[in-house]
Amino acid sequence: MIQTVRGVRDIPPEESGRWLFLEACARRVFAQYGYRELRTPIFERVELFSRAVGETSDIVEKEMYVFEDRGGDALCLRPEGTASTVRSFIETSRQRSLPWRVCYMGPMFRYERPQKGRFRQFHQLGCELFGPEGPLADAEMMALVLRLLQEIGIQSAVTLEINSLGCPVCRGPYREKLTAHLESVHDRLCGNCQRRLTRNPLRVLDCKEEDPALLRDMPQMRDHLCAGCEAHFQGLVGHLERLRLPYRINPLMVRGLDYYHRTAFEAVAEGLGSQNAVAAGGRYDGLVAEMGGVATPAVGFAMGMERLLLLMDAQLGAPIRPDLYLVVAGDGPVEAYGLELAETMRSAGLTVEMHLTGGGMKSQMKHAGRSLAPLAVILGQQEAEARTVTLKRMETGEQEGLSAERLIGRVLTLLGRTDASSAE
Numbered sequence: 001m002i003q004t005v006r007g008v009r010d011i012p013p014e015e016s017g018r019w020l021f022l023e024a025c026a027r028r029v030f031a032q033y034g035y036r037e038l039r040t041p042i043f044e045r046v047e048l049f050s051r052a053v054g055e056t057s058d059i060v061e062k063e064m065y066v067f068e069d070r071g072g073d074a075l076c077l078r079p080e081g082t083a084s085t086v087r088s089f090i091e092t093s094r095q096r097s098l099p100w101r102v103c104y105m106g107p108m109f110r111y112e113r114p115q116k117g118r119f120r121q122f123h124q125l126g127c128e129l130f131g132p133e134g135p136l137a138d139a140e141m142m143a144l145v146l147r148l149l150q151e152i153g154i155q156s157a158v159t160l161e162i163n164s165l166g167c168p169v170c171r172g173p174y175r176e177k178l179t180a181h182l183e184s185v186h187d188r189l190c191g192n193c194q195r196r197l198t199r200n201p202l203r204v205l206d207c208k209e210e211d212p213a214l215l216r217d218m219p220q221m222r223d224h225l226c227a228g229c230e231a232h233f234q235g236l237v238g239h240l241e242r243l244r245l246p247y248r249i250n251p252l253m254v255r256g257l258d259y260y261h262r263t264a265f266e267a268v269a270e271g272l273g274s275q276n277a278v279a280a281g282g283r284y285d286g287l288v289a290e291m292g293g294v295a296t297p298a299v300g301f302a303m304g305m306e307r308l309l310l311l312m313d314a315q316l317g318a319p320i321r322p323d324l325y326l327v328v329a330g331d332g333p334v335e336a337y338g339l340e341l342a343e344t345m346r347s348a349g350l351t352v353e354m355h356l357t358g359g360g361m362k363s364q365m366k367h368a369g370r371s372l373a374p375l376a377v378i379l380g381q382q383e384a385e386a387r388t389v390t391l392k393r394m395e396t397g398e399q400e401g402l403s404a405e406r407l408i409g410r411v412l413t414l415l416g417r418t419d420a421s422s423a424e
């Protein structure tokens, strides 16, 4: 027997209704803010991610699915969504004016240790906004994120955290100050941080191994912002206050790479263990230039769909049920009559599950019950000959006989979907 690969899974039909619900909420909210979907390829050149995500990041060093195709090109499965969006923006930027708002959703791939809610094929959705550089855009994007969390019913379980990462003007001097401080506490840092102290000192701040008290005493970016960055941060805070969006400043939130500027934000959930961010975003004003395009400010976020689904009420996006179940008690002509009726009803917009595997009335009614359809249409020899049907309401057990012509109108009435054009 061939099984799924370790760390990946099927999303069975019983669960896919919840995914559709989440995706539909996301599409609706994205559209409300003017975002349109960009669909990028699942695989890209390796260097796209080594430049965009960073040569020394865990993702690029250890987690990418890299392969050579038959032409000898070094390719990989996409581990995240932003890099492809930026590539697409640069490839087509001459043909369009700013701002450019795009959203995406779909599978991403990382070779990580599988655990609860974390898979090697996982799913993200996100938005990217190219052009605007002021805090207005950052605030709008956070409002979008919180609105989506509200739509799927988990806003109260989630806290918005924000920080400023400074800019090339103020980050250099801050980094020196931080490095000096880290050297003075070198022996108290974990082995990993001791190694990256000079290469990437900022990442020490979000290391989960360190003593929280030690981290609290570190010099913080927020106290070393230049005038421009301070004004940007205050502007953002002002917008969040005006919109009454709840937030918390987290001075230890960092990003490891130079092209992240100013705003960083996360939506953090309780009860998800160390993987507690359901959304992560911020400004990456330096990334388009880093990737070879004309310098363009940009802000974006990504959300892990598996984590969102873990937090969502299990009742949301219940399995899809048919409008009616078609019971076919007979063979040959009865089945042909049933098939024809089912198609006629589908043409009228109804969802119909037809019984295809024979068996007696009793067992077919059992299937009808399991389908959760509110109505059953029962066909036998008599009905086929007279072109009539027996319509049964599953909840009350009430039955009525009627002609095939009147069936659709009656079904629509019982489902509460009548309109002028479908009067009985």
Ligand SMILES: [Zn+2]
Pocket: 166, 167, 168, 169, 170, 171, 225, 226, 227, 228, 229, 230
């Ligand atoms: Zn600055």
Ligand SMILES: [Zn+2]
Pocket: 189, 190, 191, 192, 193, 194, 204, 207, 208, 209, 210
């Ligand atoms: Zn550490």
